[in-house]
Amino acid sequence: MGFFSSIFKPLAYLSLPVIFLGQISNASPKDHYYTRMFVYLGTVASVATASIVTATTMAVLGRPHDVNFYVARMFHALVWRFMRLRVEVEGEEHLQNRPAIIMCNHQSMVDLIIVGKAMPKSTAIMAKKELQFTPVGPFMMLSGAVFIDRGNNERAIRSLRAATDMMKRLKFSLWIFPEGTRHLGPEADLLPFKKGGFHMAIQAGLPIIPVVAENYWHIYRKGFFGTGVIKVRVLPPVPTEGLTTADISDLTERVRSQMLETLREISTHARKPTITEGKKPSSSPPVSEKEVKESHTFSGASIAINPSTPSTKSEGDSPQLDGTLSSSASLASFSTSSQLWKSTAGSETGGETEDDDMVLVGRPAKK
Numbered sequence: 001m002g003f004f005s006s007i008f009k010p011l012a013y014l015s016l017p018v019i020f021l022g023q024i025s026n027a028s029p030k031d032h033y034y035t036r037m038f039v040y041l042g043t044v045a046s047v048a049t050a051s052i053v054t055a056t057t058m059a060v061l062g063r064p065h066d067v068n069f070y071v072a073r074m075f076h077a078l079v080w081r082f083m084r085l086r087v088e089v090e091g092e093e094h095l096q097n098r099p100a101i102i103m104c105n106h107q108s109m110v111d112l113i114i115v116g117k118a119m120p121k122s123t124a125i126m127a128k129k130e131l132q133f134t135p136v137g138p139f140m141m142l143s144g145a146v147f148i149d150r151g152n153n154e155r156a157i158r159s160l161r162a163a164t165d166m167m168k169r170l171k172f173s174l175w176i177f178p179e180g181t182r183h184l185g186p187e188a189d190l191l192p193f194k195k196g197g198f199h200m201a202i203q204a205g206l207p208i209i210p211v212v213a214e215n216y217w218h219i220y221r222k223g224f225f226g227t228g229v230i231k232v233r234v235l236p237p238v239p240t241e242g243l244t245t246a247d248i249s250d251l252t253e254r255v256r257s258q259m260l261e262t263l264r265e266i267s268t269h270a271r272k273p274t275i276t277e278g279k280k281p282s283s284s285p286p287v288s289e290k291e292v293k294e295s296h297t298f299s300g301a302s303i304a305i306n307p308s309t310p311s312t313k314s315e316g317d318s319p320q321l322d323g324t325l326s327s328s329a330s331l332a333s334f335s336t337s338s339q340l341w342k343s344t345a346g347s348e349t350g351g352e353t354e355d356d357d358m359v360l361v362g363r364p365a366k367k
Helices: 002-025 029-060 064-083 092-096 111-118 129-133 137-142 153-170 196-204 245-266 289-294 337-343
Strands: 085-090 101-104 126-128 146-148 173-176 208-213 228-234
Touching: 029 064, 029 137, 064 085, 064 111, 085 111, 092 208, 092 228, 101 111, 101 196, 111 208, 111 228, 129 146, 146 153, 153 173, 153 196, 173 196, 196 208, 196 245, 208 245, 228 245
Parallel strands: 085 228, 101 173, 101 208, 126 146
Antiparallel strands: 208 228
């Protein structure tokens, strides 16, 4: 009896904080939202810390680019276990085509959960060089991250070209967000795509693999974070062999059109786009009170994080990257809980902050 008591008593004590947070979260919608935020940040911090051991092991085994896969899967599993939020991926077999440029729509910080489920093995992270000197720097270096000097466009271009050559040689992929910033509303829509990733794909002759996550306004928005399933569809690879820089605009529009069509098809909870005179599709009214109540049950704590990237515009005849290449929203992109908290500001409307760590090229050029 004493043996079982020694096992279950610690577990009972450990469960008290979870029960306590559950009671607080049910007090009001506001408490529910911030409680889940708090618990999620703790999950991110814990996984990011533990990932250093994983990164060291994979580096010793000579497979540094696989560490992101295992860390991401661990994070997704914890989010589902404790927060009742998960991702279902359709067409995952297309992600086995590598090396490739993986492009995903960018809605909010919740995208980290999507990356956690969909990121394939041998996928690299690209980040601003400042992250080398943060607590997560060792993990990122061990995981084979490519660091970019966003304050120096020429150095950034050289780094990206070197990364392109490395992708072809070591056969690892790159996950980016072609919109370059976060965009989430009640309608299923996409921002215009930046062209940096398309330059890289054409330069290296690599296919582009579109990944489309449904509009999850019904699950997450400012002041509300529910539970449920986010649907993701991976489209067949778009070949770039034989294309030149003259084809970039057409390629960009073709990929965006495919992704937008898919986004509207799988976003069954989103409002239908409305056209107003002289304007692009506008945002529709908020979701109904019934929809809010249906998804407002507490099942742990959830939040997701995802970085976004400012854009850099370059001129000249060389295949420079005039768009932004957002990184794979790695767990390692956040060094402290305070950084995580500040990075939540403005995510629903696409606003950027200085805490958006995973930046590839640079800030927008001043006009």
